[in-house]
Amino acid sequence: MGALIVDRSGATLNGQRLIEFRLGPETDSEQGEGLAVESAELLVRAETMPRRRRLRYTLWAFTVNGNASVGELAGACKRDPSRIWQRMDVTAAVRRWTRSERTRGPLRLLLDCSGCMGRVRLRLGGGQAARPLLRLRLQPPPPRRRRALVCDAANHGRCCRQTYYVSFRALGWDDWIVAPEGYYANYCRGACSPFLNYHSQVVEAARLERAACCAPVRFSALSLIYFGADSNIIKRDLPEMVVEECDCP
Known part of the structure; x- marks a missing residue:
């Protein structure tokens, strides 16, 4: 960080x-x-x-x-x-x-x-x-347990949060972004749990007109420090840049 x-x-x-x-x-x-x-x-x-x-x-x-x-x-x-x-x-x-x-x-x-x-x-x-x-x-702090389900081999395709790092250096943006050098944007993947039985599945599908999908339910902001006009330093907090938790809304 x-x-x-x-x-x-x-x-x-x-x-x-x-x-x-x-x-x-x-x-x-x-x-x-x-x-x-x-x-x-x-x-x-x-x-x-x-x-x-x-x-x-x-x-x-x-x-x-x-x-x-x-x-x-x-x-x-x-x-x-x-x-x-x-x-x-x-x-x-x-x-x-x-x-x-x-x-x-x-x-x-x-x-x-x-x-x-x-x-x-x-x-x-x-x-x-x-x-x-x-x-x-x-140096990054030791990993902490989160409520969000993080994708790993034990998830067996369930809805989870996939870690994904965006490097500003790889994008060629490090000449104007001072900090951070990149950030974990993350994304959601996996399937949602099936309905309890056939009848509830039909009723729920008719109500929503679509099947539930794995999607972000909680975000956090990213603090960005960069060179603005006249090479001045600017700090800005960008909302909803990091996916923190995924679920089946």
Whole structure:
């Protein structure tokens, strides 16, 4: 699964603005035993003038200790001229942060730009849609038993929910969808139980004018985070995107 944590900082260190991240509502359901982070990516909006399209530079991120001193290197990335939002792998630093106690403070990072020479504007504040973002990919939680009948070999063709994963990367949509990388849409398949006897079957078929079919009876929403106009970050909850339960209505 994916989670996005938004910058909420206004602190500075030696005159340089820090970026600060705290666990947001997207990770609330995972906080019981700590987060199992598979990967972490820092997204920073870096703006250059049109005549500087060939400019080369490297972004560096350093952790900041609780005593306001510079700590370890969190990550680095060279400029990708095809993107306004530069992406940096900070997995190791985030894992150290999330493995600490739940009473820990925020994750503070100091950004440095080698080769910018004042020609690059790093958007470290301002509107919510332009602030730095920390994107986490979490290891899936252990499977939980659900009321919905999930399709398996033991169902013998009964109405059930079939797991089906939609990959945004496979669709070529990962260039504009930030999170998640995909989702389980699922669908219903299988047959409905026969009627108790012939007479009830005739009466019910006449009333419905059709036989009952296996269909979704419960859905859930999908939270989608994507780049909108002007490369701004947008979050939208799309209703009835995930089939949670199937039955014979």
